[in-house]
Amino acid sequence: MGDVEYIAELLADQAQRLSMFAGVSKHDQNDRFFLVVGVTGCGKSTFISRCTGRPVTVGRGLYSCTDSIDVYEFMSNGRRIHLIDTPGFNDTSRSDIDILGIFASWLGASYANGVRIHGLIVLHSIADNRMSGSNMRNLEMIKAICGFTSYANVIIATSMWPTAPTYPEKVTLENREAKLLGEERFFGFFTARGARVFRHNEDGSRDITREAASARYIVDQLVQQSELHIPDMLQLQREIVDQGKTLGETAAGIAAAGELYKERKSHEDQLQKLRAEITRRLHKSNDEYIAQLRELEADAEKKLKKARDDRHTLKQKMTDLHKTELRGLGEKMKEMDRLFRKEVSAREEELREMEESLREMRKDLARKSLEPCVEHEKAVGEARERAARVRSAYQRFNDQFRDILMSGPQMDNVMNGAVNGIAAGVTSGIVAAAVAGVMCTVM
Ligand SMILES: Nc1nc2c(ncn2[C@@H]2O[C@H](COP(=O)(O)OP(=O)(O)OP(=O)(O)O)[C@@H](O)[C@H]2O)c(=O)[nH]1
Ligand SMILES: [Mg+2]
Incomplete structure (x- = not known):
């Protein structure tokens, strides 16, 4: 099969999978829809691939790969489970606002078309030795997107456990885990409100069967929980669909705007300093140094422009x-x-x-x-x-x-049109919009 045919096959296949999540094609009442979230590279796509036994786009190195929402399904005890792969809020190529726009588009459309989210799996790499800025931002965004009173349908799953750690390594990881899950500013916020915690692939085995068993066990826990309790719709869905808010008026938008403001200020400051340096050195330094400064200036200008575009995105409904x-x-x-x-x-x-x-x-x-x-x-x-x-x-x-x-x-x-009209009319569009972001790696 040629490349173009192959890509077209992938696109058509993806369009079909997405259409059920977007409510374009009908799902069964017993189906379950679970969001899989977490920072770039924490193993979301791999987790989904193990569960479904299907190839999923997987990131390489620091560059994030899942660039829009994607949905993969599998059957478990006669029930269709849809796992929704999402981009992390620390994407290498796009801003948090762009990512939030993707969440709002998809979750809004699917909610308006009668699809409920039955739970979330929040993956976190235990190998991260500190809660970095991006880890913290991700948490803030997840909280703001959910806005639940009860987090009983949320599972925090730690990933990337090492194979055969030494005793001191084991102690370090367990202490880290206890701190992460206990402190309110980290995952304690979720656990205090009913979220449960699991170690995914605890023995660090890279054996596909064992990884699959671990991932499926975690999903089964959410399925059982969803029998007892279906969570409220997500706060972002309510805000963007029922209340017709702009992205910037939603709780998640407000959280992202705070970060955006800080970023914009820092780009403006940097630009000002660079320009002053260029003026100061213009007649004293060699051309090479000035050229380097000019490059930095162009980069800072680009970032500032992006931050201004993001402000525009926040004004969108x-x-x-x-x-x-x-x-x-x-x-x-x-x-x-x-x-x-x-x-x-x-x-x-x-x-x-x-x-x-x-x-x-x-x-x-x-x-x-x-x-x-x-x-x-x-x-x-x-x-x-x-x-x-x-x-x-x-x-x-x-x-x-x-x-x-x-x-x-x-x-x-x-x-x-009415809300349902909006969603029905546009979801076929966004289904294809997402599939048009042709994948980077297929396992
Ligand atoms: N050692 C180890 N590596 C893993 C595990 N899970 C995933 N990986 C690797 O980590 C890298 C990132 O995994 P992905 O599944 O692409 O992560 P992601 O969260 O989907 O990343 P984005 O799509 O960029 O947000 C890949 O090279 C995986 O093979 C795990 O449990 N242990
Ligand atoms: Mg991914």
Whole structure:
């Protein structure tokens, strides 16, 4: 299978999985939807992959990989479980505000279409030797997104336990765990309000079967809990859908705006210092040093511009957030369409040339043996299959995404509709918007 076909297959598959979470296609009453959250690299996608036994996009190194919401499902005791993979709030390429916009878009649309979140798994790497700024920010955002009175449907799962630690290492980790789970400013906030705690893959084994057993055990606990109690809708859903707040007016938006203000101030200060330094050194220093300062200045300007764009995002309501997602989608789909057309014409050109040379060969009556002709006919048959496969993949891509692309101009009408109308009208759009962020690594 060629690259383009493969990507198209992945996209179509992903669109199908997302559509149930977004409420575009109907789910069963017994289905369970669980959010998996935590900082970048804490093992969310791996956890989901182990549970579902399916490939999930997994990050490499410091760069975060899960760039939008994605949903993976599996059957457990006859019940369909949907695990919702989410980007961390310490993403390397996007700001917390962008990430919050993704949460608001998806959670808002799915809530408005009648999908409830039955619980959350908060993963935290026990290998992190301190609660860094990003860990703390993640916690603040999770709290603000949930806003529950009871956190009984939340599980805190520690990940990345080492294999065969020494005794002192073990003691250090256990002390760290006790502190993390006990102190109100860390996970104590959640545990004091009913959240339960588990160690995921405690023996640090990288054996897939054992990891899967551990992950499934944790999910089972949430399933059982959801039998007893279904949590309230998330605070972010209530605010963005029922109360029609802008992102910046939601509790999570307010929390993110505080950080944004600090970041903006720091970029402004840095820029001011750099500019003063450039003016001071302009006639005294060598060109190379000035060029370095100019580079830093350009970088600080870029960051400041991003912070200003983020302020704009905070002023958006759910419908605007969808529009933004759809605009990005349009661009990506056009690019995909271009790649597909290129691939289709390349395969057709190849087929034409091979058929042409086969015709020439057949005409050559002086040929002594028919062997080369038979071989060539086989090759032409294969080229024909390749061309047909790409054509049909392109057709599938078109069928799946054309309506979504066409829906852009009609969006304004849908936007003025009732809440359910809003969600139903736009979720097919955001389903595709998310799938258009083509994956980075597939396990
Ligand atoms: N040692 C160890 N490594 C793990 C474990 N779980 C995941 N990893 C590795 O940690 C890295 C990050 O894992 P991911 O599952 O991509 O983390 P994530 O939370 O989805 O990251 P983002 O998508 O960037 O937010 C990958 O290289 C995994 O193979 C674990 O339990 N133990
Ligand atoms: Mg991930």
